[in-house]
Amino acid sequence: MDSDQARAILSIYRPGIDDNDPQFAEALAQAARDPELAAWLGRHRQHYADVRQKLRGLAVPDELAETIVRERPIPFHWPAISIPTWQMAAAVALMAALAGFFAHDLSSRDKSARNRAAGARLTEGSTITVTGEVLDMACYIASNLSGPEHAECARTCIKNGLPVGIKGPDGKAYLLVGTNEPLNAQLADYAAKTVTVKGIVRERDGFLMLDQVTIEKM
C-alpha cells in the first residue's frame, strides 16, 4: 500500500472508534512510516475532533425529556401486566355469547313483547348524559371485575388500549368512544371512579356504545 492509497482509506478514519477496525490497520502502519502522511493524519484527526465537538455541543432543550415523558399520551405495551390470552379469549367468547343471547332473545319473543322491548330501548342516535363508573370493558365482560378493588388493574388495562366503558346507575354499560379517537388517555386515571360523559347512543346486536363522547365532569 502506498501513501496515496493509505490517505484515501484514512479519510474516514475516526481516532478512538476505528482503531480496532482491520480495514484501517495497514493504512495506519503506512502513516507511521511516512512523515508527510502522518502530518496529514494529524490534521485529519484535528478536523474530526473539531466537527465532533461542535455537533456534540449542540444544546438540547431542557424540557424536552419532560415533554416526551409527561405531555404526550403514550400507549405503553406492558407485557408483565397485559391481559392473559385466555382472559382475552374468554372476553371474546362471552361477547359472542351475549350477542347470540340477545339475537335469540329478541327473535323468540312475541311481537308485542318485542315492541315493548323496542319502546324501552334507548333511541339510537340520541344524545344522552351518563354518570357512572369508568370500566375496563375487557375485565368487566370477561370476569365481571369493577369497583375500587379493581381500579389499578382497570387503569392499566385502559392505559394499554383495552376498551373503556361506563356503567350507569341503571346498570347499562356503554363502550365509550370519542370523535374518531379513543378516550383511554383521558379516562385511564379515572378507572373505577365516577365521571359524567355525554355522547350519542349507538346500539348494535345488543351492544351499547356512546359515540363522540365529551367528558363533562371528572
Place this chain on the structure above:
Amino acid sequence: MKPLDNDVRRITSAAEFEQLVDLYYRDLYRFGLSLTRSEADAADLTQQTFYIWANKGHQLREAGNAKRWLLTTLHREFLQLRRKQQKFSDETVDEIFVEASPNGDGAVSRSDVERMLDCLSTIPETYRAPLVLYYLEDLAYKEIADVLELPLGTVQSRIARAKSQLLRLLNGANLERKKESCCG
C-alpha cells in the same frame, strides 16, 4: 444509570421508559437538529421517535439495540418529514441555540456551530445522514449502515464524499469570515 445500548429486554414500565428517554433523547435531538437544521423539527422528530418506541419498541426483543433502533426510526421519520415539507417551500428555519460553554480552550461559539449547521444543510440529504452519524456517534460503520438501512460500502463512500464536501464548505466559510473581519 445502566446503559441500555445492548439491552435486549423489553421496556416494561414507565420508569424504564423514562430511563430510556433520559439516556438517548440528547443524541436523538442532536441527530435530528443536524439533519433538519430546525430546532422545532428536531424536537418533533425526537418526540415522535419515542412515541413510536412506546408503541412498537417491544418488537426489539430480537433486534437487541435500543439506540440503533431509535436512530433508525428518527431517520425514517426525517425522510418522511422531508417529503411532506417539500410541498411547503416557505418553511421557517428555527433559531439554533448553542450550549453555553465556558470561555477558554475547547469552547464552541454559537456562530461556529451555526456555520457548521449551515454547511451541513447544503450537503444533500442522502450524504448528510451518514456524515452526521460519522461525527456524532460512536457507531462502527456496520452499525451506521444498519441504522440507515444501506450497504456498508455505500455508507463509507457517502461519508468520504460528504466529508470532503464539508471540508470545502467549511474552508470557504472560514475564508468568508476572514474577509469579513478584515474588510468589515
